[in-house]
Amino acid sequence: MMVEVVNEVNGRRVRVNAVVNGSMHTVLPRGIAVELGLGTVGVADVGTCCSIAKVNYGYASLAVNGMLIHTRVLITDDVDKVVIGIIDLEKLLSDVGN
Numbered sequence: 001m002m003v004e005v006v007n008e009v010n011g012r013r014v015r016v017n018a019v020v021n022g023s024m025h026t027v028l029p030r031g032i033a034v035e036l037g038l039g040t041v042g043v044a045d046v047g048t049c050c051s052i053a054k055v056n057y058g059y060a061s062l063a064v065n066g067m068l069i070h071t072r073v074l075i076t077d078d079v080d081k082v083v084i085g086i087i088d089l090e091k092l093l094s095d096v097g098n
Contacts, residue, residue: 003084004063007036008070013063018082025085026062026073032082033058033075040075064092 001020005028006013014035025046028038040056047053056075061068062084069091084092 001064001084003082005032005036005073005082006061006063006068007038008059008061010037012036016082018084020084020086020089023083023085024087026071026088027079027083027085028060028073028075029079029081030075030077033073036060038073038075044074046074062088062092067092 001018002015003018004013004015012035014032016032033040038058038060040058042057043054044057045052046055057072058075059070060073061070069088071088071091
């Protein structure tokens with residue numbers, strides 16, 4: 001799925017081929033967050049298949065087919081692709097239907 005990740009504060013944007021894999025939250029590789037100039041604003045406890053992990057988070061906008069949502073994104077060194085979370089996918093799909 002092609003998605004544009006946008007830092008609304010500085011206007012930087014990057015277009016990437018994101019994946020949807022059942023994750024609840026949208027996840028960005030740290031390199032993309034750095035490229036966008038996204039700062040982290042906190043640490044969240046996130047459940048994984050085996051444990052609870054502490055993960056940095058920030059805020060970004062996601063644009064798909066002209067639809068734009070603002071959301072919290074997890075920022076990590078553990079993934080190499082943008083992962084669109086189910087919660088954000090539902091928001092984007094519900095906006096498409098309206």
